[in-house]
Amino acid sequence: xxxxxxxxxALICGTQFCGAHANALTIEKVTSPGGIExxxxxxxxxxIIAFDYSFAAGAxxxxxxxxxxxxxxxxxxxxxAGDLDAQAFQGRLEDLAVGMTFTADADTFGxxxxxxxxxxxxxxxxxxxxxxxxxxxxxxxxxxxGQMQVAxxxxxxxxxxxxxxxxxxxxxxxxxxxRANTEASIKAISDSDLKGWVGGHLSRxxxxxxxxxxxTPAQLAGLLDQTFADLPAKVVLAPVAEAQVPAKGSLKIxxxxxxxxxxxxxxxxxxxxxxxxxxAYVMNYILGGGSFSSRLMTEVRVKRGLAYGAYTSLEPYExxxxxxxxxATRNDKVAESLKxxxxxxxxxxxxxxxxxxxxxxxxxxxxAFPLQMDSTTAIAALLSVVQRDHLGIDYFExxxxxIDKVSAAxxxxxxxxxxDPDKLTVVIVGDPKGMDQ
Amino acid sequence: xxxxxxxxxxxxxALRPAAAPAQVFNPESFTLKNGMQVVVIPNHRVPVISHMxxxxxxxxxxxxxxxxLAHMVEHMMFKGTKTxxxxxFSRIVAANGGQDNAFTNEDYTAFFQNVAADKLxxxxxxxxxxxxxxxxxxxxxxxxxxxxxxxxxxxxxxxPEALLQEQMRAALFLDGGYHxxxxxxxxxxxxxxxxxVVDFHTRWYAPNNAVLVVSGDITAARLKPLAxxxxxxxxxxxxxxxxxxxxxxPVAQRTLxxxxxxxxxxxxxxxxxxxxxHVGDKQDGDPLQVxxxxxxxxxxxxxYKSLVVDQKLAASVSAEYDPDSLGQTIFAVAxxxxxGIEMKTLEAAMTAQLKDIAEHGxxxxxxxxxxxxxRAETVYARDSYHTGAMVFGQVxxxxxxxxxxxxxxxxxxxxxxxxxxEAAKRLLRDEKSVTGLLLPAKPGEATVVSDPNAxxxxxxxxxxxx
Numbered sequence: 001x002x003x004x005x006x007x008x009x010a011l012i013c014g015t016q017f018c019g020a021h022a023n024a025l026t027i028e029k030v031t032s033p034g035g036i037e038x039x040x041x042x043x044x045x046x047x048i049i050a051f052d053y054s055f056a057a058g059a060x061x062x063x064x065x066x067x068x069x070x071x072x073x074x075x076x077x078x079x080x081a082g083d084l085d086a087q088a089f090q091g092r093l094e095d096l097a098v099g100m101t102f103t104a105d106a107d108t109f110g111x112x113x114x115x116x117x118x119x120x121x122x123x124x125x126x127x128x129x130x131x132x133x134x135x136x137x138x139x140x141x142x143x144x145x146g147q148m149q150v151a152x153x154x155x156x157x158x159x160x161x162x163x164x165x166x167x168x169x170x171x172x173x174x175x176x177x178x179r180a181n182t183e184a185s186i187k188a189i190s191d192s193d194l195k196g197w198v199g200g201h202l203s204r205x206x207x208x209x210x211x212x213x214x215x216t217p218a219q220l221a222g223l224l225d226q227t228f229a230d231l232p233a234k235v236v237l238a239p240v241a242e243a244q245v246p247a248k249g250s251l252k253i254x255x256x257x258x259x260x261x262x263x264x265x266x267x268x269x270x271x272x273x274x275x276x277x278x279x280a281y282v283m284n285y286i287l288g289g290g291s292f293s294s295r296l297m298t299e300v301r302v303k304r305g306l307a308y309g310a311y312t313s314l315e316p317y318e319x320x321x322x323x324x325x326x327x328a329t330r331n332d333k334v335a336e337s338l339k340x341x342x343x344x345x346x347x348x349x350x351x352x353x354x355x356x357x358x359x360x361x362x363x364x365x366x367x368a369f370p371l372q373m374d375s376t377t378a379i380a381a382l383l384s385v386v387q388r389d390h391l392g393i394d395y396f397e398x399x400x401x402x403i404d405k406v407s408a409a410x411x412x413x414x415x416x417x418x419x420d421p422d423k424l425t426v427v428i429v430g431d432p433k434g435m436d437q
Numbered sequence: 438x439x440x441x442x443x444x445x446x447x448x449x450x451a452l453r454p455a456a457a458p459a460q461v462f463n464p465e466s467f468t469l470k471n472g473m474q475v476v477v478i479p480n481h482r483v484p485v486i487s488h489m490x491x492x493x494x495x496x497x498x499x500x501x502x503x504x505x506l507a508h509m510v511e512h513m514m515f516k517g518t519k520t521x522x523x524x525x526f527s528r529i530v531a532a533n534g535g536q537d538n539a540f541t542n543e544d545y546t547a548f549f550q551n552v553a554a555d556k557l558x559x560x561x562x563x564x565x566x567x568x569x570x571x572x573x574x575x576x577x578x579x580x581x582x583x584x585x586x587x588x589x590x591x592x593x594x595x596x597p598e599a600l601l602q603e604q605m606r607a608a609l610f611l612d613g614g615y616h617x618x619x620x621x622x623x624x625x626x627x628x629x630x631x632x633x634v635v636d637f638h639t640r641w642y643a644p645n646n647a648v649l650v651v652s653g654d655i656t657a658a659r660l661k662p663l664a665x666x667x668x669x670x671x672x673x674x675x676x677x678x679x680x681x682x683x684x685x686x687p688v689a690q691r692t693l694x695x696x697x698x699x700x701x702x703x704x705x706x707x708x709x710x711x712x713x714x715h716v717g718d719k720q721d722g723d724p725l726q727v728x729x730x731x732x733x734x735x736x737x738x739x740x741y742k743s744l745v746v747d748q749k750l751a752a753s754v755s756a757e758y759d760p761d762s763l764g765q766t767i768f769a770v771a772x773x774x775x776x777g778i779e780m781k782t783l784e785a786a787m788t789a790q791l792k793d794i795a796e797h798g799x800x801x802x803x804x805x806x807x808x809x810x811x812r813a814e815t816v817y818a819r820d821s822y823h824t825g826a827m828v829f830g831q832v833x834x835x836x837x838x839x840x841x842x843x844x845x846x847x848x849x850x851x852x853x854x855x856x857x858x859e860a861a862k863r864l865l866r867d868e869k870s871v872t873g874l875l876l877p878a879k880p881g882e883a884t885v886v887s888d889p890n891a892x893x894x895x896x897x898x899x900x901x902x903x
Contacts, residue, residue: 025482025483043482045482046816046819046820047816048816048817048820086736086746087736087737087742087746090735090736090737091737091806094735094737094806094809094810095806095809097809097810097812097813097814097817114817116813116816139746139749142749143745143746143749143752143775146752146775146776147752147753149752149776150702150752150753150773150774150775150776153701153702153776154701154702156701156702157596157597157598157699157700157701157702158596159595256699257699258594258595258699259590259594259595260587260590260591260594260595262595291527291531292515292524292527292528292531292537293524293527293528293531298524301584302523302524302580303580304580305579305580305581305582305583305584305587306583306587307584307587308584308585308587308588308591328587328590328591328595329587330586330587330590359532360528360531360532363532363533363534364531364532364534364535366534367533367534367535367552367553367556368531368534368535368536368551370483370484370485370553371485371535371536371551371552373482373483373485374821374822374823375820375821375822376820377820378821
């Protein structure tokens, strides 16, 4: 078979690594004879291949009343396929030392395959089998259904998980992003729901593939077709509506007799393709993006000792975005902590960030970017994010400029646009003193 | 939302399989004139470096009444030196595009920065400075105490499973430094003074009591002059001996139970008092790692196959063991029931399985599979530039040597069925065990709640020894 390989090359690098660095990574675009595309970083130092793929089809398409369907499918694809029942399938994976995982989130369904070079062909055969001929044996279905019910009960006793669930419901009322699995919805999922799911959702036009490790473009091209060729070229999914985050905000308190209250707060945010994304990205880092020197950490933790941490994050979805934050503090300090948080949100849109604060933020965001490239698996996952977000194979060259272009005025403008502290959606799990819904 | 200081307690056990692989890393190493050991693990894929300093001190080195002090000192290491202001350390690292953090365990305290290769010297200078020149103010300490108490509330007091595990540890280790939790008892965190922090730092934070581990885009030849310049000039001084005596021989099986209305998912956990590579039945360290893999290492393991797949009683099972500990350690087995299954039924099935393993041992097929899997993990471990750094840091602060890490695949390959069966017989004895049950409150039974601010560490949920 003639292999036609279209090659495009880009360098992965943070600002200071662009240029003639010998150890920059090269991304190749590989297209299989059957037309399936993948991004590949060849790395032959270790006999390992990391294969990361995902489809634009996720839990947001779960029918109302059957929340948990996509997740349940992800739990069952490695529980038996073809002639192999669950124990036989898992036994093959273990004997070959193959790591195979499937995950479903709101907008995507995907998986990872990690294999030693020696077992490459067998590993991909098993992945093909899992996607093309999953068995959904009755006892495997019962087992996974039970495991999901157990996970649900575990969330019930974890204040953080409880808060997260209620927070999504408050920000996305009536929208699939706000709906969570329930005991009833997990129970309602039928065999035919499961069996029809892969063919009805995972099509080649929705597929993104990233590969890092000990494999050549020619080898990969053949495996792409072999793994995915059985899937439909195209499927049409029920449309998911654009999410409308309530503008006026709300306060919900879930009482639990625990010494520390978990507080989630948020408002409407941005989708990943918003022209203001990079301004918001820099703004979020300065405000509460995980660094020890963020404004929220400084005010809440360092100056006042109110909490172990205070964070914010941008959470972009396919059909809407939010800006969300979290702080956990003793029950009698919840009101004070929220006041400090709101004051910082107000300041973000009220005055320009100082020149050194902005400069440090940019240096961090550019310098820390390559730090996540810890392993073949991590690099493959990063490539998939770049592909799913349609950032282009030259993104690694452009990223630093996109961040450097953000001005103090941009940060202030986006802060003012995103935050109205009087209209926050707030969810508290715990026993906050002096606060009522 | 990245946690700030990683606080590693039993969770460190999760590192076990990746944490022991070897003949894989091929590290370079040397020792500075002041006794500070240096390990270099080159990995040139991306021009970044992980710089870590591990101190041979942890919560097991604390004195009664001062539990959690090692972790408190870890926090205070970010509060300034003679020349670097409070919080400046992390601000400088971040402003140079780097990330920094720290974590504490029973046997070690570690600090790390991940940076671009050209920022290595900067972080070495900063890290060496706070080894030698920590300068603390009481105001920062009082504030950080509150932060640590919130950390304790978040990780332990808000979580019934974590509270139960803390009580189980205290019941398992009858005496010595492993009895108390790494983060410390609540009333101790409330009580210590800044001078206690200063004294602890002075006593333990010496170059001869530290290991420098650098991984990533670096070689020993490039690192050595920098290590000599920044760490080599700090004078050595005597540090205390680290006592990890054998725990008193346990004679009573113990069972702890938490019943609470906020518990929705019951669970069953058992700890066995286990040897490490250095204390107890040391020769069992390797066989017990293979045993943990055989009984709980995944979906085809003995316990999963029996309890989850065949008998359909459990939703999950696990087995964890890590012999890289300076003193005795824990072999943990856990399970959760499938919905509708009585805990008593699951417990009976689990204990029958454990009894069967103690009496009849494992099969040749199980042994071959487990070894095969552990061998593959040594190859995967080399892939991440962090894994090697973590492994050497952990091993070298818990009494092990570089050669131990590098010989691990051979040692595991040499384990025989007889060794595993003998080790299992020695380990799986009821009187060496503590069983913890997490259960929903009985209908109509009130939750036991004490005032969480009264200073009692265990005030949240009533636990009782049965």
